[in-house]
Amino acid sequence: xxxxxxxxxxxxxxxxxxxxxxxxxxxLFFGPQHMATENYSLILKMDGNRVVKAIANPGFLxxxxxxxxxYRPWYTNIALFLRVCVPEPDVPEAIYxxxxxxxxxxxxxxxxxxxxxxVLEMARVTSYLFWTMGMAFxxxxxxxxxxxxxxxxxxxxxFEELTGARVYHIYTIPGGVRRDIPGDKWLRxxxxxxxxxxxxxxxxxxxxxxxYITFKRLEGIGVMDKKFALExxxxxxxxxxxxxxxxxxxxxxxxLYPELxxxxxxxxxxxxxxxxxxxxxxxxxxxxxxxQLLEMGPPSGPYKVEDPRLKALPRFKVPAGDAYAHVEATGxxxxxxxxxxxxxxxxxxxxxxxxISHGVRVIEQLLVGARIADVPVILMSxxxxxxxxxx
Amino acid sequence: xxxxxxQMIVEKILQKAPYAEGTVRRQRRIEFRIxxxxxxxxxxxxxxxxxxxxxxxxAVDWLKDGEIELVxxxxxxxxxxxxxxxxxxxxxxxxxxxxxxxxxxxxxxxxERDAHEFYKVTFEGNDKLxxxxxxxxxxKEAGVCHRKDFDMLGxxxxxxxxxxxxxxxxxxxxx
Numbered sequence: 319x320x321x322x323x324x325x326x327x328x329x330x331x332x333x334x335x336x337x338x339x340x341x342x343x344x345x346l347f348f349g350p351q352h353m354a355t356e357n358y359s360l361i362l363k364m365d366g367n368r369v370v371k372a373i374a375n376p377g378f379l380x381x382x383x384x385x386x387x388x389y390r391p392w393y394t395n396i397a398l399f400l401r402v403c404v405p406e407p408d409v410p411e412a413i414y415x416x417x418x419x420x421x422x423x424x425x426x427x428x429x430x431x432x433x434x435x436x437v438l439e440m441a442r443v444t445s446y447l448f449w450t451m452g453m454a455f456x457x458x459x460x461x462x463x464x465x466x467x468x469x470x471x472x473x474x475x476x477f478e479e480l481t482g483a484r485v486y487h488i489y490t491i492p493g494g495v496r497r498d499i500p501g502d503k504w505l506r507x508x509x510x511x512x513x514x515x516x517x518x519x520x521x522x523x524x525x526x527x528x529x530y531i532t533f534k535r536l537e538g539i540g541v542m543d544k545k546f547a548l549e550x551x552x553x554x555x556x557x558x559x560x561x562x563x564x565x566x567x568x569x570x571x572x573x574l575y576p577e578l579x580x581x582x583x584x585x586x587x588x589x590x591x592x593x594x595x596x597x598x599x600x601x602x603x604x605x606x607x608x609x610q611l612l613e614m615g616p617p618s619g620p621y622k623v624e625d626p627r628l629k630a631l632p633r634f635k636v637p638a639g640d641a642y643a644h645v646e647a648t649g650x651x652x653x654x655x656x657x658x659x660x661x662x663x664x665x666x667x668x669x670x671x672x673x674i675s676h677g678v679r680v681i682e683q684l685l686v687g688a689r690i691a692d693v694p695v696i697l698m699s700x701x702x703x704x705x706x707x708x709x
Numbered sequence: 710x711x712x713x714x715x716q717m718i719v720e721k722i723l724q725k726a727p728y729a730e731g732t733v734r735r736q737r738r739i740e741f742r743i744x745x746x747x748x749x750x751x752x753x754x755x756x757x758x759x760x761x762x763x764x765x766x767x768a769v770d771w772l773k774d775g776e777i778e779l780v781x782x783x784x785x786x787x788x789x790x791x792x793x794x795x796x797x798x799x800x801x802x803x804x805x806x807x808x809x810x811x812x813x814x815x816x817x818x819x820x821e822r823d824a825h826e827f828y829k830v831t832f833e834g835n836d837k838l839x840x841x842x843x844x845x846x847x848x849k850e851a852g853v854c855h856r857k858d859f860d861m862l863g864x865x866x867x868x869x870x871x872x873x874x875x876x877x878x879x880x881x882x883x884x
Binding site for chain 2: 375376382384385388390508516549550551553562564569570619642646651654655657665666668670674675678679684707708
């Protein structure tokens with residue numbers, strides 16, 4: 319065993335200075351290369367295998383979308399903002415479009431509203447499957463993770479047929495959607511996929527959500543209470559896991575959600591297990607919503623607004639004003655604040671991703687006292703999505 | 710459209726805060742304009758009135774007016790109402806100062822760090838403002854920010870040596 323003094327001496331001889339850390343603590347750079355953090359880094363001060371202090375270190379994905387948007391015409395910005403959230407790119411498209419719709423004073427046609435709602439719900443299911451994959455991998459339950467990735471592929475194929483792209487759809491645009499539903503065959507395929515996935519949920523329960531390993535690993539770690547969650551700006555499934563019945567789709571209803579019947583799952587424990595189970599129940603609710611939408615069927619009519627101003631898109635102008643739109647994403651409350659000065663470009667756009675509250679202060683406090691092996695699990699249970707923070 | 714609920718909230722808050730101006734924008738959206746030195750009092754009042762969560766602090770650079778507008782986006786789960794709390798401060802880097810609100814809404818600390826880095830607003834009392842956030846040191850020293858007078862295209866051309874790809878006299882680039 320080399321003594322501390324010898325280490326310090328050796329370091330000095332080689333032109334290095336060891337930082338004086340208290341007790342037996344050491345600093346650990348967790349990410350951005352670590353698979354669990356997804357281009358996001360945490361600086362952990364460790365004592366043995368316990369975290370003493372955690373410092374969030376974002377910024378590896380900063381592309382300056384908000385500034386870039388100020389240089390580009392209104393419609394081209396769609397292709398930027400969807401890159402803010404990779405697992406569910408339809409959400410930033412939808413909020414930006416909804417804010418612009420409000421500024422324009424447009425009533426989006428019913429058919430477009432139906433398509434937007436369906437796309438948002440499909441995005442939610444896709445994103446939850448992606449998250450299930452990540453969570454299962456972090457718990458070591460690889461089978462469930464691979465199933466989730468495979469089932470997500472079915473939705474990807476549907477997205478490809480609807481929008482022409484697999485991941486970045488650039489589909490929801492101000493005033494409606496970019497193109498119409500390909501036909502009844504697509505609707506039948508969607509119905510089949512929803513039914514297929516509904517069947518498979520039982521398998522997920524058996525292997526992942528009711529698994530002894532899941533309970534053993536997740537119970538009682540990363541606990542937060544209701545007061546903490548509200549003050550720290552926690553939203554979405556993470557807030558619902560602390561016992562607050564809050565869902566933007568119910569509280570600030572948009573698109574067709576007022577007409578749909580669904581439940582908001584709530585658990586009280588506030589630990590990582592509760593956050594995982596809330597998400598599990600939400601997959602079920604989202605599939606139920608998709609079923610209802612298919613039952614309803616797309617209303618007939620145009621799929622985007624008919625406005626003479628749309629004929630020359632680069633010169634398309636939006637009246638001066640500001641608007642805030644938000645939707646319930648799988649991470650939480652996803653909002654966009656859009657300001658127009660009356661020109662052909664936005665004056666200012668701000669995207670509010672849920673991870674800006676989950677991924678900085680909340681994670682710093684939840685990790686204190688956690689074991690190193692639980693760090694990826696807590697991070698994943700919060701549904702942290704680093705591009706939300708960096709933008 | 711029934712706006713009774715929103716009007717009641719605005720009236721209730723304005724009674725206790727005579728310095729503020731309040732309007733109902735539409736269903737579930739209300740707006741307040743307040744002087745910058747009263748921001749702490751006003752947000753405390755909002756918290757008492759069940760605005761549990763702060764969603765974001767948006768800084769907007771109004772170059773023509775020489776002012777930075779801070780928009781505190783507040784959300785109430787009890788009322789299901791979104792409130793814009795707007796305040797304007799001078800644009801000069803030395804004078805762009807407001808008191809921090811992180812002891813009222815702890816999450817504001819993160820938003821304040823963001824607004825400080827990209828709009829150079831100083832939130833007095835927040836000691837985490839100078840901690841590394843998103844930008845790299847090299848960019849920070851070069852003065853990179855999202856203010857309107859920062860020449861982003863010029864900086865990008867210089868940094869990535871893309872001088873030949875752009876025409877100097879063309880202003881209206883779609884990047």
